[in-house]
Amino acid sequence: MTEVFRVIRPGLLTTIQDIGRPQAVASGVPPGGAMDRFAHTAANLIVGNDRGAATLECTLSGPHLVAEGPRLVAIAGADFQPLVNGAAAPMWTGFFLSAGDQLTFGGRRAGARAYIAVAGGIVADRWLGSMSTNLMCARGGMNGRALVAGDVVSAGEPSGPLVAGRSLADGLQPRYADRILHAIPGPHFTRLHVESREALLGSTFTVSHDSNRMGYRLEGPPLEAPGDELLSFGLVAGVVQVPAGGQPILLMADHQTAGGYPMVLTVASASIPVAAQLAPGDEVRFAETPIDEALRMRAAQRDVLDLLIS
């Protein structure tokens, strides 16, 4: 384990994330992990890491980091205009930092979450099998909290040869800007009034400012899903729930593990990265998609990531 970054400014919310702790949901602990698994995985594969290695997830703004030694890094996901010593640095591409290099960000151009991967993988507190930061439980990652100025981020030893310049072509990156979430009707879709079904699939919703890693509140036409109170069931990321007030909630990585609100849609796994890149105030639409099509999109995404494995 070696120190790789010193934090000068942490950015709005920068946390250490890997692929989470899915087995912990039986204890009510959110599965957690990187919100945009595509960008997280791509950044890892570009620097030669395993898909599940920990990265820095930077929310809405990037940090100011100083490299403590030479390292191969990659940045993927949201475009916050990365800069090395003031000069534009590439995204979705591996490059070397030398000791003392300043990694900063010019500002948010698109997306909500950028991932910084380091060859060897970031090493931090492990909790219930994962280094992902859980802010509510104050466990995992950097002492269970977001990065703060003065923190030192460490990484493991890279296992393979370090190759700079490995890259994901523009055309193969997710189409974040589409802001269309492919979704499959959920178990309680038919509880919705016909007008509410049309509103859910035909309207534009705005991601509320009351949105975070647990879930997004969506502002739009209120939906009516009347019926008896449901017994509680296990939830998954991507589920769209309709609570009594009628404003849908899209569950994300740190979602509550069980609940009883009607589940009217589930976002296709291939569209979760698009959802992860939505910022408060962004508009989004749902497109009803057959399961077979969702599976094809999922397979296509995996094929793209496989191109990054040499």
Place this chain on the structure above:
Amino acid sequence: MPPQHSTVRVRVHPLGDTAVLAELGTKLDTALNTRAIALAAALKKRRDVRQAVAGHASVTVHFDPDQITHQALAAAINRLATKRPPLDEPGRLHRIPVVYDGPDLYAVALQLGLSTHQVIELHGRPIYRVFLVGFVPGWAYLGPLPDELALPRRPVPRTQVPAGSVAIAGHQTGIYPLVSPGGWHLIGRTSVKLFLPDSDPPSLFRAGDRVKFFSVGE
């Protein structure tokens, strides 16, 4: 008369492309919950299943769509669900001391037409079952609550319920493990810690456990 086996038929709904909700029933029922927990345990042993979590009367299943289709998984779930469920072995028994001085105790008694003493006595009488652990870390849905204590949730949830609050709603009772918002009626409090972040698993209660409350002074 429908054939007997149709009563155990499980409705399997897609939850996106990599999960399903297997619904065994729609009633708060100990036998259904026992079957859900057994089904989740059986599904977890399968190589094509990544995670299976029992709800009150359902199982949420994450699976690997490269190994099995939705249809084949639904068939496998129905096969597993028709097997005779294992005997409901009594889960671990937790005895939980409660100071019955919750902010809603008096209002609950008034609404139910009972004395506060009767509310306390009725709440402490059954041995409750842990139907499921979830919602927030360490929270457990316990029940069934005696009919005499059944009340709808508070119309306006509290934004902050103190950790350790003992609460009731509908035919269920529970303990808030962490400070969180909540719409249940607060009738008491306990010093027992339900969320144990440095243990694995980090929850005191597990699905299928049993819980008995007893009244204590300060």
